[in-house]
Amino acid sequence: MMQRLFLLPLFAITLHAELQVRTDFEGGNAEVVTLDQSTRTLRIMPALREGRGWPCWWSFKLEGLTVGETFTLEVQAQSKPYREGTVLAAAWCQPKCAWLSLDGETWRPSSPGTLSAEKVMRYSLKAEGAQMSLAWGPPFVPADAEKLLAGIAAKLPEAKRFELARTHGGRPVQGIRIGAENAPHQVWVGSRQHAWEAGGSQVGRGFIQWYASDEAKALRANTCLYFIPIMDVDNAAIGAGGKEAVPRDHNRDWADEPIYPEVAAAQRMIRDIHTKHGLDVFIDLHNPGASDPIFFFGPFAFERMAGVQQRNYQRWIEIAAASIVEPLKVEPKYRFATYVKTDEERARMSSGWVRAHTGDATISVTLETGWNSPLMSVDGYGKIGAGLGRTLAAYIKENPRRE
Numbered sequence: 001m002m003q004r005l006f007l008l009p010l011f012a013i014t015l016h017a018e019l020q021v022r023t024d025f026e027g028g029n030a031e032v033v034t035l036d037q038s039t040r041t042l043r044i045m046p047a048l049r050e051g052r053g054w055p056c057w058w059s060f061k062l063e064g065l066t067v068g069e070t071f072t073l074e075v076q077a078q079s080k081p082y083r084e085g086t087v088l089a090a091a092w093c094q095p096k097c098a099w100l101s102l103d104g105e106t107w108r109p110s111s112p113g114t115l116s117a118e119k120v121m122r123y124s125l126k127a128e129g130a131q132m133s134l135a136w137g138p139p140f141v142p143a144d145a146e147k148l149l150a151g152i153a154a155k156l157p158e159a160k161r162f163e164l165a166r167t168h169g170g171r172p173v174q175g176i177r178i179g180a181e182n183a184p185h186q187v188w189v190g191s192r193q194h195a196w197e198a199g200g201s202q203v204g205r206g207f208i209q210w211y212a213s214d215e216a217k218a219l220r221a222n223t224c225l226y227f228i229p230i231m232d233v234d235n236a237a238i239g240a241g242g243k244e245a246v247p248r249d250h251n252r253d254w255a256d257e258p259i260y261p262e263v264a265a266a267q268r269m270i271r272d273i274h275t276k277h278g279l280d281v282f283i284d285l286h287n288p289g290a291s292d293p294i295f296f297f298g299p300f301a302f303e304r305m306a307g308v309q310q311r312n313y314q315r316w317i318e319i320a321a322a323s324i325v326e327p328l329k330v331e332p333k334y335r336f337a338t339y340v341k342t343d344e345e346r347a348r349m350s351s352g353w354v355r356a357h358t359g360d361a362t363i364s365v366t367l368e369t370g371w372n373s374p375l376m377s378v379d380g381y382g383k384i385g386a387g388l389g390r391t392l393a394a395y396i397k398e399n400p401r402r403e
């Protein structure tokens, strides 16, 4: 009897170490619902970050795996409301494929999960290491932004890094300026007003890497670019969704008195750029749709526009359709964010605010990528970003300020 008691647990340990979930890193988020060590089945839901928007993003490290063993990850919706009376639909946290990494750097999609009638997504996975990183999508956290900007600054001596603002959480919001301040053309590209939309920053990375390449030499010579890889740094750092945060999220904060210091700072800089030199292009990068393709949101008034303004928006979408072709083509026509119902709310979105505070020759658009596809890998998003760069180069080459 004594012997059996002693041997059983030892036998179990030899077979499998205990699975352990870790989220103590930037962007980490997972609330363990159940963890069955014997069947190697882990169920999580995105942890609720009170008042900080949609609980849809998850990212964690799983330790105690035995190489070669199969295990099951189940993902369900967060059961508590993220805003008064509103529970987020499960689909937002259930990508077709989970994203896996051994080193936290290289990410690949798992084979597709299966959705049960109870709205639980089940991914059957194979352990490739004793520890694996698992996430909703390829993550992009403030440390990635730092690394990206440091790399660009090292490559381009003329680039100048700047701190846009300090967040309420005391974190720096980093940016980079490439080109002379008084260059003939002025461009602003920003991303991640919605923290969960990590693909927006992945597109941004592809864009800025293209912008720093030899192919962009001519564009760099006559353009001043301002680039912000992550706007909502606080929520990206803690793995919160950000969207529909209380009382409002970053992309509803472009009011006369913004809540977020980084939004206020962006407004000040954009006003200043436009007053001194004229702003040519403003692009905000988003990554919202489960089943959507790649498209631009254009100005609500597009059909009623005339003259230079109409011409420039039209040229932009035509050039984009010819330039953003991988891994999927961008839609050749604008969509309009008609789900935003009031003029007051529309004016508080970044693209609307920029339109209202710049000139007829300025275009202000958002690029929206879908996330629920294995094509939306780091490489896939990067290609979209490079396509965006080529769009910008061809557009600026035509001189949008011409009469």
Ligand SMILES: [Zn+2]
Residues within 6 Å of the ligand: 193, 194, 197, 251, 286, 287, 288
């Ligand atoms: Zn968004």
